[in-house]
Amino acid sequence: MIEVRGVTKRYGATTVVDDVSLDVPDGGLVALIGPNGAGKSTLLSIMSRLLPADAGTVLVDGMDVTTTRSDVLARRLAILRQDAHVGSRLTVRDLVTFGRYPHSKGRYTVEDRAHVERALDFLDLQPFADRFLDELSGGQRQRAFVAMVLCQDTDHVLLDEPLNNLDLRHAVGMMRLLRRATDELGKTVVVVLHDINVASCWSDRIVAMKDGRVAHDGPPAEVVRPEVLSDVYDLDVAVHELDGQLIGTYYR
Amino acid sequence: MLVAAAWLLPALAVVSLFVGVADVRPVDLLRLDPDAWGLVAVSRGPRTAALLLAGASTAVVGTIMQMLARNRFAEPSTTGTVEFALLGLLVVTIAAPALPVAAKIVAATAFALAGTALFLAVLRRVPLRSPLVVPLVGIVLGGVVSAVATFIAYRTDLLQALGAWSTGDFSGVLAGRYETLWVAGALAVVAYVAADRFTVAGLGEAFTTNLGLDHRRTMVLGLVLVSVVSAVVVVTVGVVPFLGLVVPNVVSLLRGDDVRRTLPWVATLGAALVLACDLLGRLVRYPYEVPVGVVVGVVGSVLFLWLLLRRDTGAGRVG
Ligand SMILES: Nc1ncnc2c1ncn2[C@@H]1O[C@H](COP(=O)(O)OP(=O)(O)OP(=O)(O)O)[C@@H](O)[C@H]1O
Ligand SMILES: [Mg+2]
Numbered sequence: 131m132i133e134v135r136g137v138t139k140r141y142g143a144t145t146v147v148d149d150v151s152l153d154v155p156d157g158g159l160v161a162l163i164g165p166n167g168a169g170k171s172t173l174l175s176i177m178s179r180l181l182p183a184d185a186g187t188v189l190v191d192g193m194d195v196t197t198t199r200s201d202v203l204a205r206r207l208a209i210l211r212q213d214a215h216v217g218s219r220l221t222v223r224d225l226v227t228f229g230r231y232p233h234s235k236g237r238y239t240v241e242d243r244a245h246v247e248r249a250l251d252f253l254d255l256q257p258f259a260d261r262f263l264d265e266l267s268g269g270q271r272q273r274a275f276v277a278m279v280l281c282q283d284t285d286h287v288l289l290d291e292p293l294n295n296l297d298l299r300h301a302v303g304m305m306r307l308l309r310r311a312t313d314e315l316g317k318t319v320v321v322v323l324h325d326i327n328v329a330s331c332w333s334d335r336i337v338a339m340k341d342g343r344v345a346h347d348g349p350p351a352e353v354v355r356p357e358v359l360s361d362v363y364d365l366d367v368a369v370h371e372l373d374g375q376l377i378g379t380y381y382r
Numbered sequence: 383m384l385v386a387a388a389w390l391l392p393a394l395a396v397v398s399l400f401v402g403v404a405d406v407r408p409v410d411l412l413r414l415d416p417d418a419w420g421l422v423a424v425s426r427g428p429r430t431a432a433l434l435l436a437g438a439s440t441a442v443v444g445t446i447m448q449m450l451a452r453n454r455f456a457e458p459s460t461t462g463t464v465e466f467a468l469l470g471l472l473v474v475t476i477a478a479p480a481l482p483v484a485a486k487i488v489a490a491t492a493f494a495l496a497g498t499a500l501f502l503a504v505l506r507r508v509p510l511r512s513p514l515v516v517p518l519v520g521i522v523l524g525g526v527v528s529a530v531a532t533f534i535a536y537r538t539d540l541l542q543a544l545g546a547w548s549t550g551d552f553s554g555v556l557a558g559r560y561e562t563l564w565v566a567g568a569l570a571v572v573a574y575v576a577a578d579r580f581t582v583a584g585l586g587e588a589f590t591t592n593l594g595l596d597h598r599r600t601m602v603l604g605l606v607l608v609s610v611v612s613a614v615v616v617v618t619v620g621v622v623p624f625l626g627l628v629v630p631n632v633v634s635l636l637r638g639d640d641v642r643r644t645l646p647w648v649a650t651l652g653a654a655l656v657l658a659c660d661l662l663g664r665l666v667r668y669p670y671e672v673p674v675g676v677v678v679g680v681v682g683s684v685l686f687l688w689l690l691l692r693r694d695t696g697a698g699r700v701g
Pocket of ligand 1: 141146164166173
């Protein structure tokens, strides 16, 4: 369980996260949506102790993220940032193996190796496993980062726009993987998405942020509605039911 | 190339025992000639050991610096570290000329630490539009410190000493005058033990924190390693330029940046390169010697240019 209690973050005079409270119970796939600058990444960074908040607390399984030992948290919660960028020449397998660091501190066991190979399999990375990161396409690299985070095998996984750079097939593959992680392995996944239809089709719950606040929060059936989405994005969005799924259209 | 260097290293080390003004031949050693053994024990052996230790540890801290700064052009002589160490050595020499070498090393280390910390602090504030900004910042910083040191040395009649410290030279290495370098060697081993931390630090602060490592502590550990090794080498044998830049980059190109895997190669290649350059310096103008600092400077800059031209893009890691 992740509990966000009255979290506020300011840069100078602007408040970018404004008194946000949010409970993320164990299990389930939560989509975080909202326009650019709504504060999604900031909130995720605060939840994962990458950024200090100006007010409020975040508890992960009851532990305050600002005071709990970082290596303890690293076995409970993993985060992939939106602007993940690595300049080091590491191979994909090396990078993914570092996902095991919180568990093994560099002394990798047979079990760790198995985790690594599984993550490589899941993300379709075996063909590139021994290539250097700077020799991959943007989408392949993005998958390598996600593989590393999944390899960390934490109960809570926070992913900031993991679908960046992914083609249709790999985007669907990624969502299917996250779905499996929640359904079969009982993980809690919070994922920032820009495609409301992906959020609608794959998540259990959608949290919509706007101007640093949680504007709407509920299952897709409640959030994927024209009036809600129009409010969040300041854009006319029509919602249709297609094959039992709620699909928003806004293309023109 | 790396494997070749690894094979070459023992050969170079053996050759190093027999090259110099005073003649020692392998047969003399086999015949247990006391003069020959004496020369090896007092001079040639220590010199060879000093070369190996200084070469390996300088190259190793180059790698560490590159991971900490997340930039391929960072090494102690492009981050102000060496210049600060020299300034520290100068200041302690003026203030307390009678102090033993160990105390001088402590002073040089303190300056090097402060300087490297200052460099990293400046880096955090400068917008990194290009990877080249990082070494530029360091070189500017180093330039200022160097100017200060030169001015002080000029006023205190120590220009010659400063010049000597600035040019690595192993010709004066004798038993009893190089042993501090073992500290540098030991710290290179410490760097290897902590190798994974530095690889992770090279991924950036967010990755480091996510993996449960304390980013600050890794930075401090790295800073201490880099500063102490630089200070020890500068005080004991003088500045060996470019080594920490060229060697890690060659290894990175061939083997990547997983520090655990690359560090042994970095150490090997660093030792081999310094040894080879020193031998060259001993032979070029025989019976006179060219200081190794000069030879490494020439060889290193050629290698460095080759690296720059070869790596068309992505030479740095800004981020
Ligand atoms: N270091 C910073 N200094 C000043 N303002 C910042 C800083 N980082 C973020 N901001 C501001 O905070 C606000 C929220 O940023 P955040 O990255 O959380 O948005 P986001 O919802 O993730 O947007 P996007 O969809 O574009 O990723 C933005 O208005 C941004 O300009
Ligand atoms: Mg964002």
